[in-house]
């Protein structure tokens with residue numbers, strides 16, 4: 001959650017369009033974005049299964065940019081949210097110069113295609129977010145939606161969709177959204193973490209989801225076709241998926257990486273969350289198909305996961321590009337304190353087992369999944385696909401607090417965080433995590449109640465708590481008619 005939300009809410013109530021709010025997290029505020037005639041579509045959600053998620057035509061998703069609140073609802077209809085905002089990042093070297101295109105709390109993409117190396121008029125109404133269902137309540141409703149899609153989306157690269165003999169549409173999944181955007185307008189590059197010249201890329205975005213009673217119903221697939229439609233030779237290119245996961249309440253979250261599964265995830269540090277109470281889910285982003293480093297080679301996997309907390313976000317293009325590479329703000333690789341070795345992945349340990357390098361600072365995190373490097377010459381394109389997925393909504397899915405934290409005594413309002421004790425070889429930072437500062441006595445006592453049960457015992461993970469249910473572990477089964485990716489298919493085949 002960005003800090004200036006109150007400021008943003010004031011702007012909203014004053015009628016200032018969300019797109020003109022370019023405030024970034026931290027104390028500073030972005031420079032105002034030049035006004036453009038762009039019609040930004042903030043109204044659509046993909047909402048066919050247990051996730052309800054906003055989708056816009058400027059890269060941003062999982063953020064309700066109309067009301068400026070978190071935009072990935074899970075379970076759909078509950079009013080509870082697990083992600084505040086997300087969007088695609090791209091970084092590359094152009095003639096020795098770092099350039100990036102970001103979608104964060106403001107977007108450096110504008111609606112529409114590129115034509116002749118330049119951005120098309122973003123105010124054309126056809127550059128909205130399209131949404132198609134597999135099944136409609138009537139043929140008339142189906143035909144109207146398909147006709148609109150065929151007229152406005154397909155001419156700009158959207159996949160052809162047809163009516164099947166049973167009357168359904170052959171959309172991927174049970175519902176899809178499609179839109180196109182590009183970074184070619186220099187006026188769009190106003191995010192303080194960017195502000196470079198354009199890369200000259202067009203992104204055709206297809207999201208889709210399945211209405212499924214199993215874990216597939218907790219997943220949205222995110223497909224990005226990235227085209228170099230400018231004249232720049234993009235070298236040392238990285239793609240990234242940026243996210244500000246807020247698992248219910250934002251201030252008690254932890255994040256982790258599972259590089260072997262190309263997965264970044266966020267979870268609640270304690271057994272009680274301010275919004276989800278005792279049933280906080282975990283949420284993750286899984287790279288299903290990365291870019292090609294060479295025409296004949298396999299797609300790259302995830303090559304970096306960089307995490308940072310609210311207030312330490314990248315604030316220039318060099319830092320953003322380094323984050324895409326899995327480097328700190330100064331350009332150094334991270335050091336795993338449990339091994340002493342350098343790594344491009346933050347927190348790759350196992351939080352359930354309490355082994356390896358795990359996050360021990362419950363707070364408002366963001367993370368960035370990076371993949372690269374690769375080259376993208378004029379005329380070339382890459383297909384990138386992720387999954388946004390959550391755990392099942394049940395108590396046993398809670399990933400609990402860092403291990404070995406003990407409350408010496410039952411906590412009451414009069415006690416302070418200093419009575420929280422640590423044991424064993426717990427690091428100073430972990431102890432610090434147990435005494436996170438609060439701005440008031442009331443909030444402190446509330447946050448401490450989150451950490452300890454009524455008798456002062458730490459709230460422990462249930463013995464039966466499953467491992468992170470990423471796609472390979474969650475029994476994901478694809479419909480034969482519309483498999484989302486070869487990798488998913490291979491996974492399904494092993495189940």
Ligand SMILES: [Ca+2]
Nearest residue numbers: 247248249273
């Ligand atoms: Ca939380």
Ligand SMILES: [Ca+2]
Nearest residue numbers: 244245364365
């Ligand atoms: Ca967060």
